Each structure stands twice: as structure tokens, then as C-alpha cells.
Amino acid sequence: MAVREDADQLVRSTDSQHPANLICELCRKFYTLGWVTGTGGGTSIRHNDHIFIAPSGVQKELMQPTDMFVMDYNNRQYLRKPTTLKPSACTPLFLAAFDRGAGCCIHTHSQWAVLVTLLVERDFGTKACFEIERIEQIKGIPKGRGKAGNLGYHDSLRIPIIENTAHEEDLTESLEKAMEAHPDTYAVLVRRHGIYVWGDSVQKAKTQCESLDYIFQLAVEMKRLGLP
Ligand SMILES: CSC[C@@H](O)[C@@H](O)C(=O)COP(=O)(O)O
Numbered sequence: 001m002a003v004r005e006d007a008d009q010l011v012r013s014t015d016s017q018h019p020a021n022l023i024c025e026l027c028r029k030f031y032t033l034g035w036v037t038g039t040g041g042g043t044s045i046r047h048n049d050h051i052f053i054a055p056s057g058v059q060k061e062l063m064q065p066t067d068m069f070v071m072d073y074n075n076r077q078y079l080r081k082p083t084t085l086k087p088s089a090c091t092p093l094f095l096a097a098f099d100r101g102a103g104c105c106i107h108t109h110s111q112w113a114v115l116v117t118l119l120v121e122r123d124f125g126t127k128a129c130f131e132i133e134r135i136e137q138i139k140g141i142p143k144g145r146g147k148a149g150n151l152g153y154h155d156s157l158r159i160p161i162i163e164n165t166a167h168e169e170d171l172t173e174s175l176e177k178a179m180e181a182h183p184d185t186y187a188v189l190v191r192r193h194g195i196y197v198w199g200d201s202v203q204k205a206k207t208q209c210e211s212l213d214y215i216f217q218l219a220v221e222m223k224r225l226g227l228p
């Protein structure tokens with residue numbers, strides 16, 4: 001499919017909730033949290049049949065709505081392609097989340113996420129998991145896809161961990177395997193790299209990402225203090 005001549009209409013809007021505006025605003029917020037520094041990390045939004053994708057290798061906190069790529073979800077063709085930019089290397093991973101019903105997927109390089117991947121032993125294959133219980137904030141995480149409500153205080157939170165690869169796109173297969181092995185998860189940690197978190201909506205992806213980051217920081221500090 002040819003790139004549409006009116007493609008700018010897809011990203012220009014005065015509505016602050018338009019996906020192209022939201023990605024820029026979210027990444028500015030995430031930068032202040034250390035989630036998307038040094039061009040790492042990013043965010044993608046699915047709105048109906050349109051996927052909004054940030055460019056690759058740019059300062060994510062300085063992006064403008066007109067920097068966004070727009071993909072047709074059904075045929076995976078670009079409807080809008082800024083000529084001097086390349087789409088995020090995370091695109092196939094974002095698509096894996098959208099294929100499982102997500103409306104938004106956030107990738108962070110949060111140091112708390114990286115640190116917890118170093119606290120959990122490797123060599124568990126698809127079973128490698130960060131696990132925590134009896135922390136109030138796990139109530140911010142949904143029970144699972146197709147299940148009503150969030151985890152309760154007495155539930156355990158499990159987040160699978162996959163091994164990092166030299167190139168972001170090569171993570172796709174193991175991310176999809178982890179998603180299949182853990183059908184209830186809304187996040188996958190990438191060892192020595194960061195995390196992918198997705199949600200049914202932008203608001204859910206953001207708040208789940210915030211809850212997880214809080215929990216990871218707590219887990220790292222608990223370990224440092226020698227607490228069980
Ligand atoms: C600091 S470079 C990080 C990248 O290799 C990658 O891990 C990343 O998260 C962002 O990729 P990008 O293609 O810029 O969207």
C-alpha cells in the first residue's frame with residue numbers, strides 16, 4: 001500500500017489524547033523517571049486499526065507528533081513514514097503485545113527492572129520469573145487476560161524474564177514464547193536490558209508500568225537490607 005498523501009492528518013491533532021500527542025507526552029514523563037534515557041526504551045499505541053510508532057535512535061523525550069510512524073495493523077504496511085527516520089527497533093515486540101489485545105505497550109530501561117533481572121537466577125529457560133507477594137502495590141496489576149479484576153494482596157505476582165539479545169528485534173521470538181508460557185502476564189522482563197509492559201489501554205499500561213517499577217525498586221531495596 002502506498003503511503004497516503006494526507007498522512008500528516010494521521011498525526012496532527014489538537015486533542016491531547018490523540019496517540020501521536022500521547023506518545024510524546026508519555027515519553028517526556030518517562031524520561032524524568034529514568035525509563036527512556038539515552039534514546040533507549042519507548043512507547044507504542046494501537047488506536048483501532050492504526051499503530052503509532054516512535055522513531056528509532058532518537059531522544060525519546062524530545063519527539064514531536066510529526067516524528068511518528070503510523071502502521072495499518074491489518075496488513076502491517078506503513079501509512080505514514082517520516083522520510084529521514086527509521087521506525088523503532090522495538091516494533092515487532094510492540095506488535096506481539098497488540099496481537100494479544102493490548103492498546104498500548106511501554107518499553108523501559110528502568111534500572112530497577114534491570115536490577116531485578118540480575119537478582120533472579122538464570123538457567124530456568126521459560127520458567128525464569130521474578131516473583132513477589134504480600135506487597136500492597138501488586139493490587140495495581142490485573143489478574144490476567146480475560147480475567148476480571150486485579151491481583152489481591154494474598155496473590156503472587158510473577159513476571160517472566162527472557163535473556164537479552166544483541167539486537168532488539170531478535171527478542172521477538174523469546175518474548176512471544178514467554179507470553180504463551182505465561183498467558184496471564186502483562187509484562188516481560190529482559191535480562192540486563194529492561195521491561196516490556198502492556199495494557200488494554202494507555203492508562204492501564206502506564207499505571208501497570210508504574211506499579212511494577214515501584215515493586216522492583218522495593219524488591220531491590222529489600223534484598224539490599226537482607227529482608228526476605
Ligand atoms: C540505548 S539504545 C537502546 C536500543 O537498542 C533499544 O534497546 C531500545 O530500547 C530503543 O530502540 P529504538 O529503536 O531507539 O526505539
Ligand SMILES: [Zn+2]
Pocket residue numbers: 040041107108109168193194
Ligand atoms: Zn530497549
